[in-house]
Amino acid sequence: MSKTALITGVTGQDGSYLAEFLLEKGYEVHGMVRRSSVNNCERIEHVRDQLEIHDADLLDQLSLLRVVESVAPDEVYNLAAQSFVPTSWTEPLLTAEFTGLGVTRMLEAIRTVNPKIRFYQASSSEMFGRVQETPQSESTPFWPRSPYAAAKAYGHWITVNYRESYDLYACSGILFNHESPRRGLEFVTRKITHGVARIKLGLADELRLGNLKSKRDWGFAGDYVRAMWLMLQQEKAEDFVVGTGQTHTVEEFVSAAFSGVGLAWQEYVKIDPKFYRPAEVDLLLADPAKAAATLGWTPRVQFDELVQMMVDADLSALSRQKHSGKSSARAA
Numbered sequence: 001m002s003k004t005a006l007i008t009g010v011t012g013q014d015g016s017y018l019a020e021f022l023l024e025k026g027y028e029v030h031g032m033v034r035r036s037s038v039n040n041c042e043r044i045e046h047v048r049d050q051l052e053i054h055d056a057d058l059l060d061q062l063s064l065l066r067v068v069e070s071v072a073p074d075e076v077y078n079l080a081a082q083s084f085v086p087t088s089w090t091e092p093l094l095t096a097e098f099t100g101l102g103v104t105r106m107l108e109a110i111r112t113v114n115p116k117i118r119f120y121q122a123s124s125s126e127m128f129g130r131v132q133e134t135p136q137s138e139s140t141p142f143w144p145r146s147p148y149a150a151a152k153a154y155g156h157w158i159t160v161n162y163r164e165s166y167d168l169y170a171c172s173g174i175l176f177n178h179e180s181p182r183r184g185l186e187f188v189t190r191k192i193t194h195g196v197a198r199i200k201l202g203l204a205d206e207l208r209l210g211n212l213k214s215k216r217d218w219g220f221a222g223d224y225v226r227a228m229w230l231m232l233q234q235e236k237a238e239d240f241v242v243g244t245g246q247t248h249t250v251e252e253f254v255s256a257a258f259s260g261v262g263l264a265w266q267e268y269v270k271i272d273p274k275f276y277r278p279a280e281v282d283l284l285l286a287d288p289a290k291a292a293a294t295l296g297w298t299p300r301v302q303f304d305e306l307v308q309m310m311v312d313a314d315l316s317a318l319s320r321q322k323h324s325g326k327s328s329a330r331a332a
Helices: 013-024 044-050 061-071 084-089 093-115 147-166 188-200 221-231 250-259 287-294 303-331
Strands: 006-008 027-035 050-057 075-078 117-125 170-175 207-209 238-241 269-271
Touching: 006 013, 006 061, 013 044, 013 221, 027 061, 044 050, 044 093, 050 061, 061 093, 075 093, 084 147, 093 117, 093 147, 117 147, 117 221, 147 170, 170 221, 188 207, 188 250, 188 303, 207 250, 221 238, 221 287, 238 287, 238 303, 250 303
Parallel strands: 006 027, 006 075, 027 050, 075 117, 117 170, 170 238, 207 269
Antiparallel strands: none
16 A cells, blocks of 8 residues: 655755655655745646645644644655754744744644654754764764754754654654755855856856855755655664765855856855854764665765756756746837
8 A cells, every 4th residue: 555645844845856756656645835825836836736735834733733633644754944044043933933843743743643653854964063073973962053953953852852752753864965956046055056057148247155165065855855765664763864975165066066157166256244154064074874774875966966957957947037038028
């Protein structure tokens, strides 16, 4: 019999790739979204008719109880969060509610409705913050450097607590940075590739960025959802670090993106102090050995492939918009 999955945050980058992946596996897939007057389903539009969407909110316990009861899932993937790190400084309480306490509310809903449901929590490498060792593994201590990271650390530990207290199958994936053409424009990687495409097409003449020296372990989001699924297929619930085991600076990402369109980044990038974080995370580097050994998971898309994929997607989209705009102007 096919399994049923419930994905919170299904309209986000990870949610859209996970929905595709589970549909290919033969799952009945349900997505949870917050009710809004604005349609934000563009990332799942191509599979929208294969999904069942439910209105519910991580801030509202009753709505979570209702959706878990009505869907009766075998697996719940909790991907919803206030996930943009800079916003967590301007909206720290909302971030704590969604990204931290929202996890508790979902765990309570599962414990109340059916404690046999398997639960995946989207933890983050940002929890390592001021890193205590390099590379970072499942045993590396957390030192959050933003309200977002602190809220994620709470969500991580409350998942561990429910697993140990109530014998739930509840696990966390400590995912390092994972990107794709579906990444939001507010994130630095997509800001870079979108900016490069605009410059290449003559729509902009500069790209303003903050700290170019920060180092991150970047992978492809489509690879990482496979790791999420594998975590829920094990006999025992465990937490896993998921990353490539390679680190690159923001400057390297910038250089690769501009090189992909035959431009020298130094001619276009301007450093703007307003994009610096109040507390910087200088270096994140995964030790994914446990995921490789236990899950059999390794990334398939390499760094240069990822950057080029994102640049090409932005070039294609912006070229279509530019052409459409000229066509509209001629028609008018």
